[in-house]
Amino acid sequence: MSQTTDTYLLLRAFAQELARCGMRAACTSPGSRSAPLVLTLAREPGLRCYSHIDERCSGFFALGLAKASGLPVAVTCTSGTAAAQLLAPAIEAREARVPLVLLTADRPAELRENGAGQAIDQLKLYGSAAKWFFEVELPRADEAGLRWIRTLACRAYATSLEGSPGAVHLNFPLREPLVSDRELPRDDTARPGGAPFLRRRPARLAPPRGMNFGVEFAHLKERLAAGRRGVIVAGRHERTDGFGEAAGELAQRAGWPLLADPLSGARRGTAAIAHYDALLRDPHLAGRLRPDFVLRVGDLPVSKPLREWLAGMADVPQIAIDPEGAWQDPASVLWESMALEPVDVLRALIADGETTAAEDWLSQWSSADERAAEAIGAVLSDSGLSEPRLAVELGMLLPSEATLFVASSMPVRDIETFWPVRTDPPRVLCNRGANGIDGTVSSAFGAAAAATGPVLLLIGDVALAHDLGGLLAAGRLGLKLTIVLLENGGGGIFDFLPVAQSRMARLPDAAAVTKEHPSQGAGDIFTRHVTTPTGLDFARAGALYGLAHERAGDLPSFRDALERALASEHSAIIEVRTDRSENVALHRRVWDAVAVALSSPGGAAGPPA
Ligand SMILES: Cc1ncc(C[n+]2csc(CCOP(=O)(O)OP(=O)(O)O)c2C)c(N)n1
Ligand SMILES: [Mg+2]
Numbered sequence: 001m002s003q004t005t006d007t008y009l010l011l012r013a014f015a016q017e018l019a020r021c022g023m024r025a026a027c028t029s030p031g032s033r034s035a036p037l038v039l040t041l042a043r044e045p046g047l048r049c050y051s052h053i054d055e056r057c058s059g060f061f062a063l064g065l066a067k068a069s070g071l072p073v074a075v076t077c078t079s080g081t082a083a084a085q086l087l088a089p090a091i092e093a094r095e096a097r098v099p100l101v102l103l104t105a106d107r108p109a110e111l112r113e114n115g116a117g118q119a120i121d122q123l124k125l126y127g128s129a130a131k132w133f134f135e136v137e138l139p140r141a142d143e144a145g146l147r148w149i150r151t152l153a154c155r156a157y158a159t160s161l162e163g164s165p166g167a168v169h170l171n172f173p174l175r176e177p178l179v180s181d182r183e184l185p186r187d188d189t190a191r192p193g194g195a196p197f198l199r200r201r202p203a204r205l206a207p208p209r210g211m212n213f214g215v216e217f218a219h220l221k222e223r224l225a226a227g228r229r230g231v232i233v234a235g236r237h238e239r240t241d242g243f244g245e246a247a248g249e250l251a252q253r254a255g256w257p258l259l260a261d262p263l264s265g266a267r268r269g270t271a272a273i274a275h276y277d278a279l280l281r282d283p284h285l286a287g288r289l290r291p292d293f294v295l296r297v298g299d300l301p302v303s304k305p306l307r308e309w310l311a312g313m314a315d316v317p318q319i320a321i322d323p324e325g326a327w328q329d330p331a332s333v334l335w336e337s338m339a340l341e342p343v344d345v346l347r348a349l350i351a352d353g354e355t356t357a358a359e360d361w362l363s364q365w366s367s368a369d370e371r372a373a374e375a376i377g378a379v380l381s382d383s384g385l386s387e388p389r390l391a392v393e394l395g396m397l398l399p400s401e402a403t404l405f406v407a408s409s410m411p412v413r414d415i416e417t418f419w420p421v422r423t424d425p426p427r428v429l430c431n432r433g434a435n436g437i438d439g440t441v442s443s444a445f446g447a448a449a450a451a452t453g454p455v456l457l458l459i460g461d462v463a464l465a466h467d468l469g470g471l472l473a474a475g476r477l478g479l480k481l482t483i484v485l486l487e488n489g490g491g492g493i494f495d496f497l498p499v500a501q502s503r504m505a506r507l508p509d510a511a512a513v514t515k516e517h518p519s520q521g522a523g524d525i526f527t528r529h530v531t532t533p534t535g536l537d538f539a540r541a542g543a544l545y546g547l548a549h550e551r552a553g554d555l556p557s558f559r560d561a562l563e564r565a566l567a568s569e570h571s572a573i574i575e576v577r578t579d580r581s582e583n584v585a586l587h588r589r590v591w592d593a594v595a596v597a598l599s600s601p602g603g604a605a606g607p608p609a
Contacts, residue, residue, distance in 0.1 A: 004036075004180040006141035010149045011040040013187055017153035018101065019046025020196040023072055025065055025449065026050070027058040031078020033118070034105035035178045038076055047074070050449065050477055052442075054469045055082045059089030060431075060439025061473065063098055064446025067238055067429055068403065072099035072160040073446075079106045080118040083125055088438055090129040090167040095433025096238075097324070099160035100167040102130070108173040122171050130169040132159045137173060146189040150197035158200035164324040216338060217348060223317060223336075224349070227293040228358040230256040233310065236263035236432050237298035237342070244268060244425070246346035247297060253350060255357035257289075257365035261301035262395075262419040262428040263412075272421040273365050275372040278594040280305035285368060285598055296320040297342040300328050302416050302432070307331075321345050368598060375597035376418070379590050385555050385576060387486055387583050388590065391418040393555070394458065394484070397562060400424035401453030405444035407463040408437050409493045410583075411486065415458070426453075437463040441470030441483070448481045454566050455480070461487045464541075465534040471545035474571035482565040483547070485538060485575045490531030492580045496587070499530055531580065538575055548572040 001009075018026075025048045026041045028034075042049045050065075052058035055077045062073040077083055083104040093100045107119040124133045136152070139145035152170075160168045191197055224230060234247045244265025251258035251271035259276040260266035267274060280286045286309050296318060300307060310318065311331030318334050325339025338345075380389045391414040398404060404426055406412045412430050419428075431443055441464060444457035464485055473479050486492075499505055505526035527533065542549030548565075552558035552574055565572045 001141065001185070002180060002182070003175060004177050005182055005184065006145075007036050007138055007174065008040065008180065009141040009184055009187060010138050010145060011036055012044070012184065013146050013189065014149045014153045015040050015044040015047065016190060017150045017197055018074060018157055019044055020190070020194060021154055021157040023074060023101070023157060024048060024069070025062075025071075026074035026076065027052055027062045027065075029053060029055045029058050029077045029082065031082060031105065032178060033107065033174055034076055034078040036174055037103055037105055037172060039179070041074065041076060050473075053472060055085035056088060056439060057442040057467065057470050057472070059086040059100075059102075060092070060442035060467070060470070061446035061449070062100055063089045063093055063096075063431070063439070064405070064429070064443030065450045066093075066098045066100055066446075067096070067443070068447040068450035070239060072101050072157055074101040074103055076103040077105070078118070079104065079122065080120050083122050084120070087126055087129065088436065090126040090169070092431050092433045092436060092439070094129050094131070094166040096431065097165045097326075097433070099165040101156050101160050102126070102167050102169045104169065104171050106171050106173045108175050124169075125171075126167065126169050129167065131164075131166040132156075132168040134168075134170050135173070136170050143189055146187055147197070150189060154196050154198040154200060158202070162200075162202050164326065216340060217345070220319065220338070220345070221349070221352060221354070223293065223319065224295070225354055225356060227291075227317075228356055229290075229292045229361050230254065230355075230357060231291040231294050232256050232258045232260075233294060233296045233301065233306070234258065234260040234264035234266040235296075235298035235301040236261060236430070237265065238263070238429055240427075241343050243298070243343050243346070246343050246350065248272060250346050250350050253353070254355035255362045256295075256355070257362055259301070259306060261298070261303070261416050262425065263302075263416075263430055263432065264298045265425065265427065266298075267419060267421055268423055268425055269421070271362055273369045274419065274421045275369050275376065275417070275594070277303040277305055277417045278372050278376065278591060279368055279598070280309045281591055282595050282598050289365060289368070291316060294318040296328075296334075297322075297346065299432070300330070302412055371597045372594045375593040376590050379586070379593045383586055385552065385558055385578075386586050387488070387492070387578050388414050388418045388586065389555070390458070390484065390486070390558070390576060391415050392420060393558065393562075394456070395419040395422065395425075397559065398426045398456065399453065399566075400426055402426040402566075403447055403451045403453060403455045404428045405440070405447050405455065405457045406430045407440045407457070407459035408432065408435050409460050409463060409491060411458045411460060413493075437466055439467050439470070440464075441467040442473065444483075445470060445473035445477070445479050445481055448479045449477070454482065456482045456484060458484045459486070460492065461485065461489070461534055461536075461538070462491045462532060464538065465536055468541060471541065471547060475546040479571070480569060481571045482562075483571070483573045484562075485573050486578060487538065487575050488578045488580045488583060490527070490533040490580065492531075492578075492583055494526070494530050495580045495584045500526060502526075505530060538573060542573045546571075549575065551575045551577065553577075
């Protein structure tokens with residue numbers, strides 16, 4: 001057998017095992033060195049292959065797909081800088097705990113460090129972002145070699161999922177000739193009945209199901225039973241395992257307020273306090289509503305007031321339950337960190353039924369929340385189609401089977417601050433592991449490839465410009481995504497930050513035209529270098545990439561556009577224009593109105609307890 005036939009035979013067994021383990025999708029990008037990998041993956045009947053031009057888009061698409069499906073996705077690319085493009089998605093995968101299998105093609109040893117083209121050092125290219133690196137020197141495709149590569153595929157798949165999910169990196173040195181037209185011989189080394197060659201039991205044994213967690217659970221129960229003023233804080237948790245329902249139900253039964261980021265899926269039920277971000281900005285109320293224990297599940301929510309509130313309660317028992325026991329304690333205030341499956345713990349606590357919440361505890365929170373809701377509603381109804389209003393609208397209008405992908409920056413914050421409580425909320429996803437604005441369009445298209453219902457992306461102008469190439473997926477892959485674009489002339493988030501007022505961000509006009517600053521047309525460093533308005537006409541981007549585009553100037557036209565986009569089979573951009581400084585002023589009006597509502601006679605805020 002020729003070496004090329006051996007390569008294809010081994011790779012065919014490798015791809016087959018990935019599919020037998022449960023993988024359903026792979027992403028490819030073009031190249032010569034990677035041809036054996038690309039052709040093999042595209043020919044594997046068990047994998048749906050998505051082709052991308054830009055490897056970074058490919059990696060982020062795979063990330064969105066893996067996030068939405070819960071299954072590892074393979075990504076392959078050619079050697080050189082192509083492989084370097086996968087670093088950002090690998091980092092996000094590690095931080096957000098999303099399983100990926102990265103398969104990079106490389107030059108063989110005799111073509112490294114000697115001037116051969118497109119050869120860079122790809123060994124451990126992703127550093128600590130990859131959970132596992134392995135250099136795949138292919139053996140002969142005899143029986144032992146085929147058994148080995150099948151086992152390797154099973155190992156790569158399992159490792160991406162095991163413990164804390166993330167990216168594994170396999171680097172394949174491949175020799176020319178890279179293609180051959182010879183028929184591949186039979187390979188009878190696979191297990192019968194479509195089973196994976198090696199079935200892996202995860203190294204981390206799941207805690208026993210049901211009520212019996214033994215010592216851990218008894219201890220947790222004791223702690224909670226002692227509390228009269230408990231609070232549940234639920235953050236990002238993107239696995240579809242009933243987490244949101246369980247958190248909602250426990251809070252409701254126990255009479256504990258539930259402070260749930262929409263990224264947790266838990267902002268539901270009668271105990272959910274939707275406006276905690278606005279409420280906890282009020283220091284009196286934050287003091288009065290001090291709990292005597294906090295149960296934390298999921299990641300830490302995005303809200304800064306909530307994070308600061310938790311950080312200021314080092315003397316209150318705070319217990320975090322995390323499936324992988326991740327350390328999520330930037331303020332060093334946790335009392336206990338339990339590596340247990342949160343859904344199981346929540347369900348066991350529901351079944352246990354014993355809680356001792358103080359009678360008026362939840363009602364204190366709920367009445368404050370209602371007052372905040374009224375105050376916010378009054379401000380927003382006067383202000384037309386604003387960024388906060390859009391978050392409310394999406395929260396109310398999206399069908400429960402929809403998925404909303406939100407971009408970092410203000411979209412994820414507004415969704416947290418303004419998203420209403422619903423009994424059947426749609427799924428909300430976000431690349432929140434490393435908080436990047438990169439790759440967001442691609443990840444949303446990846447989620448669209450996995451979802452059964454409609455998928456929407458809420459994104460700012462800078463984040464959209466950052467991943468404009470991700471729009472290629474609409475036409476090339478025939479996927480449908482509805483993009484709600486908030487065009488506010490740059491990064492609106494920076495207007496909320498001290499840099500907006502900083503004297504360092506302005507040059508005196510005279511200095512702007514001196515020799516030291518020849519490139520400055522004006523003295524406004526803030527606009528040019530921090531908020532960075534794109535100057536793009538996104539209608540033209542829509543035209544270039546084949547997406548419908550329309551502008552919505554008021555609430556009725558937004559609702560119409562949304563309804564049309566949801567009913568259509570094609571991708572579309574709905575653009576809403578807002579003004580950055582008006583947006584800051586509106587947010588401040590909202591917070592002021594909430595503060596006034598809480599301090600008015602009958603309001604919830606009184607002197608600290
Ligand atoms: C890859 C990456 N580069 C830069 C940043 C810093 N950053 C955070 S928000 C932001 C601006 C985003 O602007 P836009 O998408 O228009 O959203 P807006 O702030 O207007 O809501 C930038 C550049 C980042 N988070 N990630
Ligand atoms: Mg913007």
